[in-house]
Amino acid sequence: MDAVEPKAPVVVGIDGSARAYAAVSWAAREAQRHGCALHIVSALGDLNPHENGIRLPQSYFADRDRAVHAHLDEAVAIARTTRTATSSTEITSRVLDGPARPALLEASKSARMVVVGSRGLGQITAALAGSVAVALAAHAQSPVVVIRGHAGQTSGTGDVVVGVDGTENSVPALAAAFEEASLRATGLVAVHTWSPFTLPRAFDDQLDLPWDEVETAEQAVLAESLAGWTERYPETSVTQTVVRGRSAAELRDRAADAELLVVGSHGRGGFAGMLIGSTSTALLHTAECPLMIVRS
Template sequence: MDAVERNAPVIVGVDGSATSYAAVSWAAREAQLHGCALHIVSALGALTPGGSGIRLPLSYFADRDRAVHAHLDEAAAIARSTHTETSKTEVVTDVLDGPERPALLEASKHARMIVVGSRGLGQITAALAGSVAVALAAHAHSPVVVIRGHAGQTSGTGDVFVGVDGTENSRPALSAAFEEASVRATGLVAVHTWTQFAMSTALDDQLDLAWDEVEVAEQAVLAESLAGWSGRYPGTPVTRTVIQGNSAKELRGRAAGAELLVVGSHGRGGFAGMLIGSTSTVLLHTAECPLMIVRSDRRNGVGRQRPDVAPHRDGN
């Protein structure tokens, strides 16, 4: 991480929803852990919410401005309540012009990470992540953390979990996961999954492989992915977990009580044009702990599949 990134703030978006205030609580603690500033932002929304042909009274905009500033004041109070006697984080509030999604995407260019609640005001169902969280996961320039539930449910007490698929796509996620485990002085659980069936194997007569040998090979894939990281983070204990099964299901279940779950934006199985991989998408809507999605750059050859590996590794 260069000097600019080291000084970059944690940015959290608020809109008055319960999950956005939960995100503030988590983000404030995160900023303390990293010794950086916390920027709390809220977007004004479209200049003409009802469409360009609809004229709204001035009172609408006055009420909107008051609501936005009230949200920021409440969020700042929540953030400052997390201060300890030995650690006080600089808290900055700011109103962003324009709709929430493009405003937060622009803000992510200058963030250590950007944190949002899983769903904002006006969402039809609590079961799925809102459009802002989905857009940030697909397009943000920094890692994105999505918080589900209320404030009391967002601070895990377990280890940091990370999904590892054996490709270069895992490296940004591994880097972030080791750093997060290190600043928390907790353990790291690296989870690698594989399945016995994929379309690639169905078409090339490889379904009769010796699966016990494949298991050994998958253990080696995880070991190779983790090589060198423990040397850089000697104080972080690492647990290696290799599982035959669906990656999203296994990660969701095993990391339910985790401090944080970290995944890459794409996995081995994704198409180059996909904005976010299948595992990341499922976890975005279902993870029960704070979820960090770290984007990777597939345009530079990241995530190219090795031709000699038969089993299918579920993508992030």
């Protein structure tokens, strides 16, 4: 990933849904922490005036344009209310041409991060993240933050949780997690999970294997991964957690009350060219706290 300009903006995509407005609140606070601008965008959608061979009336496009601008106006008002009275955060808004996915992917090229709600107005299944969030997680050129439910309204007292797999894939996630914890003046919980077998955990205790030795080796992997970062951020309190289990479930549970959960786009089980791994995908659909996915 190319280096981001120091004052690159936090970009938040909206569509008028409740989760999009929660994303605006979170993004406004994030921009203030980073001392950068907040850029609120909304996509017009398909500009083709034909739908299934039927020509749509001009009134459809006029109503759509009015709705998009109204959503932006409301989002700007929310952002202004969210920031503190002393904040100098610049807030801008823009209507993007075309569908949301390609428009936001393009915006990610010059963004510090892109923030979206987990699903928008067009989503039917409440339990799953929407197609825009999934596409951004797989293809965006900046970190992506997905706000699920009302997770944008965090307590302000939780820790930042980061998944660490001991490979180069988790280095960008560690960098982002330490920075976020430092900006919040909160603790960092580094979670390293291991499970060398695909068997259900119910069978683990029946296998005659040196589990204690494996646990010790995995603790060393985590400590080595954190060594340089704890020196760079000495003011950040770090809790090291090594657990035998499935990565997505363990990270989700430990981040239940977190300010932010940070993961890489894929872990040590990933392969070259992989867009997003199974752990990141599962968390995208299930994490209740704000989730940041940092691509390698």
